[in-house]
Amino acid sequence: MFKRFWLWLGGALGKLLLLILAVGLLGWSMGEAYYGWKFSGPVATEEEIPAAEARYTQAIIEDAVRIVEQHRDNTRVLRDAHAKAHGCVKAEVTVLPDINNDLRAGVFSEPGKTWQAWMRLSNGNAYPQFDRVRDARGMAVKLLDVPGEKLMRSPAHLGEQDFVMFNHPVFFVRDVAEYRQNFAAQANGDKVGAFFPSLDPRTWEVRHLFIALKTLAPAPDSPVNTTYSSISPYKLGEANIKYRVIPDPQSCPPYERPEQNTALPNFLRSALYQQLSLDRVPACFALQVQKQNPAHYMPLEDTSVEWDEDISPFVTVASIKVPAQDFDSREQNLFCDNLSFNPWHGLPEHRPIGGINRLRKAVYEAVSAYRHQRNEAGTALSSSPSP
């Protein structure tokens, strides 16, 4: 009697599993077909600014400042995102001697030119949590002594060209309206509401939920051993591009990275310290750009869509070398905390474009000004250790 019951139950569960698998596969292939149809070209080559964007931007700034205060915990006021640094290191960015003619613009105009720079490596979270927690990892690079009129007139950033990236190729929202909805829900601790704002399935952002889950990835073995993407688009002279920084170990002396104890809270800083300060081995990267091909689906106003590399491959424009150095001092860590990176610190030839970048212009400036004022920090670069 019992045997028959168990056999029946086993069979029923097997069929249920098969049914779930079939429904899952059907859903997945329908999704693929839908996005294949929806994400097909051509696309605009100019920005398209929705009417409500300014209103949403203001609301986002208010939520961002609220988050900064929520995470303070009796510490200094930290960044609203990428609060924890693994270190700020000196770097040299050298334009390729044989850079393609059509990519020579802005800081890449002069083949062979070397720029001195600061590089800040970070975790993405607003709270400085243990490195082993799944997270995005950030890289921000600031070229110094860059001549020419800049997009933002702030005297503190007049000589700077910033590149701000994290290590995933796409963002978990498409535009400012969606960011407003998602961020407001998250600021109120409503993680489900961030991607499922109502019972109406047309408002569900399942694809973006998957992007968010993939973005929160396990840590690399070192902050210099992962690829960082701009995600959002920029001008490069007349062209529309995205950029990224990829590790280029072949351009540096061979180095076998010793395994770190990932149970330690700051093992990414330790890995950096081990390579640059103890083993005295530099780290090398390539800075690459990808041009928009508007005949294909490479939109300017949707940061959740990756531009297809088969259609438009990334091309190297500069090399980045992080020399062996001592970076982990009290003075330099404080200086690092007081730096402000912003994709809008830079030349008009590198102007950020698209909704998420327009939003970042207002938010980064507001949050940076707020934390500097609360920490009573002076102008960051005026008290810098020399690069």
Ligand code: HEM
């Ligand atoms: C393309 C997508 C984005 C990328 C690649 C990105 C990357 C980064 C990185 C790497 C940092 C740390 C910079 C540093 O080391 O100081 C940062 C900081 C920050 N991000 Fe983003 N971010 C993106 C989108 C956004 C958006 C949409 C917002 C909000 C509107 C935002 C708000 C901030 C804020 C407030 C800071 C701290 C600014 C400061 O206090 O100096 N980010 N971001």
